[in-house]
Amino acid sequence: MPHRQNRLGRIALRWGLYILLGLFALYYLMPLFVMVTTSLKSLEEIRTGSLVALPRDVTFEPWRTAWAHACTGIQCEGLRPYFWNSVMLAVPAVAISTLLGAINGYVVAQWRFKGANIIFSLMLFGCFIPFQVVLLPMARVLGMLGLAGSISGLVFVHVIYGIGFTTLFFRNYYVNIPVELVKAAKVDGAGFFRIFWAIFLPLSLPIIVVTVIWQFTQIWNDFLFGVSFSQAGTQPITVALNNIVNSTTGVKEYNVDMAAAIIAALPTLLVYVVAGKYFIRGLTAGSVKG
Amino acid sequence: MAPILEVKNLVKNFGATEVLKDINIAIEPGEFLVLVGPSGCGKSTLLNCIAGLEPITGGSVEIGGQDMTHVSPKDRNIAMVFQSYALYPTMTVAKNITFGMKVRGLDQATQERKLAEVAAQLQIEELLNRRPGQLSGGQRQRVAMGRALVRDPKLFLFDEPLSNLDAKLRVEMRSEIKKLHHNLDATMVYVTHDQIEAMTLASKIVVLKGGIVQQIGSPAEIYNRPANLFVADFMGSPAMNLVPARAVANGKGVRIEIEREGGDTLILTDKEHSGLPENVVLGLRPEDIAEKGFRAGTNVQDATCLVDMVEPAGADTYVVSKLGGTMVTARLHAETGAKTGQMIDLSFDLSKVSYFVPETGERLN
The missing domain is CATH 2.40.50.140 (Nucleic acid-binding proteins)
Structure with missing residues (x-):
């Protein structure tokens, strides 16, 4: 009975696919699993037990240490102050770069002017400049502005670097909105900013979410700008994490390192979980005409 | 009576391309002017020039006896209905209609009175709290008209407002626009590529081709005495x-x-x-x-x-x-x-x- 064979073959194929996908999932989850379990073990247990074993006695001491007592060089305040540095850096930087990107995209897509394409191309070009290239000139500019070593300086750097991407996102989103909408609003008497606030911004939730996720991930995870343009007291969490892991005296506290790494990664994870479904929707929104 | 709209020697270029060449049109109050021509003839561009949405290269535009050549669209005392309706997608129907009044700072009571008037006139009262996405094509069309009507302008501009509707609805809306024109005694400029729409609606037709006016006249004149082979062939179905x-x-x-x-x-x-x-x-x-x-x-x-x-x-x-x-x-x-x-x-x-x-x-x- 060929029909039956065909059916069995399909089921086998389906199961084979699921098993393969399951293996891949396990493979990718392995590091996270090791990180979480290790962070919950005592140093004693790490030394004696297996890397992949579940913790015998669950302890939250490494997390407490990583948060409040771990040493970065000579200071032993944990990640806490640097976590707040990163929050104070990421929140304004994300907000400002997203807003500027929205306005830029709105102008480039809907208020065509002579040279609009050239300006947009130049902004796109900005997305492809490697971080390392701008380090020295940026340090000079920050110095001249009196922002060297401050969190405001880092916000400034990330806003500048983010505008290219945020403009690209918003421009591609707004370019699909019919130009007649702006025309209708102009006839209705609305001006440049009124049209932006009352008509375009309320339409933009999906692309705002995409931009916020993108920018937040970039800025929160950035290490190079953080390490280059900060000083003691203004370092972001990535730099502090590096310092904790690399400045061990005596025994290497793997459990504290793991807990610290998870703490540093949690905010971006959280943003994905909360806004993830909008992310996919927003990324594809540009390609399908609403 | 002075003309409501007077276009004099209007020229429009996009870069080196001449889109409109020496256009001269005048409309008396209460007239229904239809700009008709094949696609790419410049009729929509001309309408945008009249609205002030496109700057003109030469000539002048007068509305209500005032030179409006360099005046921004909002101060031209016009209202416009677009082919895609251009309703504000995140606003309700009521907000769509009152947006212009809100921008101009009219008081709440006036806004509500005018909204109620227009909604009754177009029979869209039950739609006021819906969003454009929840409306059918015909309903959107009505809302777009409502947004224009509520302005009570000197001049109504229509840019192919019926092209997105199916054939049956198009005929219905066509007679409704005609009725509206009659009841309001309004002055309208209407762009279409459909010569039947032009014939049925217009009190005066302008036939355009390649940015040049081919003929201006009443529907009967255009139909019976076409000025050239193009007009003869374009107007009428089946063709002459x-x-x-x-x-x-x-x-x-x-x-x-x-x-x-x-x-x-x-x-x-x-x-x-x-x-x-x-x-x-x-x-x-x-x-x-x-x-x-x-x-x-x-x-x-x-x-x-x-x-x-x-x-x-x-x-x-x-x-x-x-x-x-x-x-x-x-x-x-x-x-x-x-x-x-x-x-x-x-x-x-x-x-x-x-x-x-x-x-x-x-x-x-």
């Missing part, structure tokens, strides 16, 4: 028959000779027109060719023609015959006995004829 012919002076009138296949020349005698050059294009609408005995008049000529095709269309039957190298359509009554391949006696009403110069397309009579 345009047949190459030879004209030979014949006493008071003219003898028209039309070549046929097989060497047998069709000869008509036009008693009314004279002074034609030798080669002309004869233009005659399908309804001006009838079956023999169904058309009377002083200048009706009969001739026997071969039927190449019969197309019954319900109310009428179209009979196609090859004359002068082109297919000539005659509009006969529904019960005609015409059969493909047979001969039929047709009456040509030459009192309705148009003559054109073959090379330039200009009208001769």
Whole structure:
């Protein structure tokens, strides 16, 4: 009975696919699993037990240490102050770069002017400049502005670097909105900013979410700008994490390192979980005409 | 009375391309002007220029007796309805309609009174709390009209407002716009590529082609006395028959000779027109060719023609015959006995004829 064979073959194929996908999932989850379990073990247990074993006695001491007592060089305040540095850096930087990107995209897509394409191309070009290239000139500019070593300086750097991407996102989103909408609003008497606030911004939730996720991930995870343009007291969490892991005296506290790494990664994870479904929707929104 | 809209010597270029060339149009209060032409003829651009949404390269635009050439759209005292309706997607119908008043800072009470008036007029009261996405095409169209009506402007501008609707709804909305024009006694400029829309709505038609005005006139003038071959061919459905012919002076009138296949020349005698050059294009609408005995008049000529095709269309039957190298359509009554391949006696009403110069397309009579 060929029909039956065909059916069995399909089921086998389906199961084979699921098993393969399951293996891949396990493979990718392995590091996270090791990180979480290790962070919950005592140093004693790490030394004696297996890397992949579940913790015998669950302890939250490494997390407490990583948060409040771990040493970065000579200071032993944990990640806490640097976590707040990163929050104070990421929140304004994300907000400002997203807003500027929205306005830029709105102008480039809907208020065509002579040279609009050239300006947009130049902004796109900005997305492809490697971080390392701008380090020295940026340090000079920050110095001249009196922002060297401050969190405001880092916000400034990330806003500048983010505008290219945020403009690209918003421009591609707004370019699909019919130009007649702006025309209708102009006839209705609305001006440049009124049209932006009352008509375009309320339409933009999906692309705002995409931009916020993108920018937040970039800025929160950035290490190079953080390490280059900060000083003691203004370092972001990535730099502090590096310092904790690399400045061990005596025994290497793997459990504290793991807990610290998870703490540093949690905010971006959280943003994905909360806004993830909008992310996919927003990324594809540009390609399908609403 | 002073014209509501006066466009003088308007020129519009996009870079090096000339889109509109020396346009001159004037509209009296209460007129319904339709700009019609094939796609790419510049009619929408002209409307945008009138609205102030496109800067003009030369000439001037006056609205209500004031020079508006460099005035921004919001101060031109106009309202506009767009092809895609351009409703604000995140606002309710009510907010869409009142947005303009809100921007202009009208007080809440006035806004609500005007909204209620317009909603009643267009019968959209039950839609006021919905969003554009929840409306059908026809309903969106009404809301877009409401947004224009509520402004109470000197001049209404319509940019192909019915093109996105299906055929049945289009006819309905067409008569509704006509009624609205009548009831409001408003002045309107309406852009369309549909010549039937132009004929049914307009009190004055402007035919555009390649950014040049071909003819301005009432629908009857445009239909009966097209200024050139383009207008003759563009306006009317089925199109006017345009047949190459030879004209030979014949006493008071003219003898028209039309070549046929097989060497047998069709000869008509036009008693009314004279002074034609030798080669002309004869233009005659399908309804001006009838079956023999169904058309009377002083200048009706009969001739026997071969039927190449019969197309019954319900109310009428179209009979196609090859004359002068082109297919000539005659509009006969529904019960005609015409059969493909047979001969039929047709009456040509030459009192309705148009003559054109073959090379330039200009009208001769």
